[in-house]
Amino acid sequence: xxxxxxxxxxxxxxxxxxxxxxxxxxxxxxxxxxxxxxxxxxxxxxxxxxxxxxxxxxxxxxxxxxxxxxxxxxxxxxxxxxxxxxxxxxxxxxxxxxxxxxxxxxxxxxxxxxxxxxxxxxxxxxxxxxxxx
Numbered sequence: 001x002x003x004x005x006x007x008x009x010x011x012x013x014x015x016x017x018x019x020x021x022x023x024x025x026x027x028x029x030x031x032x033x034x035x036x037x038x039x040x041x042x043x044x045x046x047x048x049x050x051x052x053x054x055x056x057x058x059x060x061x062x063x064x065x066x067x068x069x070x071x072x073x074x075x076x077x078x079x080x081x082x083x084x085x086x087x088x089x090x091x092x093x094x095x096x097x098x099x100x101x102x103x104x105x106x107x108x109x110x111x112x113x114x115x116x117x118x119x120x121x122x123x124x125x126x127x128x129x130x131x132x133x
Contacts, residue, residue, distance in 0.1 A: 003088060003100040013078045013111035015071070016055075020089075022066040022101070029066030032059045034094030037068050041087045041106050052085050053077075078118075082108050 010016045022030035037057035042049040053076055060067040070089070088103040 003103045005104050006102050007104040007107070008087070009107045009109055010072065010077055010080065011109045011111065012080055013074060013114070015074045016077055017069055017071040018055075020068045020070070020102070022068065029064060032063040032066060032068070032091070035059060035063065035091045037089065037091045039070050039087060039089045041085050043082065043085055045086045052082055053080060057089065078111075080108055082106075084108075 008018060022032070024030055037059055039055045039057045040051050041053045041055070042051055053072055055070040055072050058069045058071070060069060068089070068091075085106045085108075086104070087106050089101045090098055091101060092098050
């Protein structure tokens with residue numbers, strides 16, 4: 001079965017997460033006992049392309065719930081600098097079988113608003129003023 005396609009958007013400077021609930025065709029959760037999950041974001045679909053980010057891919061307890069949560073911290077998303085990239089999510093079973101669950105594009109939504117401490121770090125000197133007629 002091919003990987004499901006799901007395109008995502010990450011907001012720069014914000015904590016990002018995606019909760020996936022894996023279900024069988026009969027709508028029962030997929031049992032992820034003994035599985036590990038991995039996700040990477042790369043500039044191109046080539047596996048030798050530089051990794052832009054590697055979200056944590058946590059299988060929730062109990063693993064019989066079929067839930068995987070992907071997360072990137074605010075610190076990581078703040079440093080991201082791309083327009084569009086690619087990702088996929090794979091799982092590996094205890095007996096070393098690998099399945100690609102999802103794939104798609106990642107779009108970065110650039111941040112405009114910053115906290116005062118972030119502006120100080122970047123050398124921002126303050127509001128220059130605005131006057132209206």
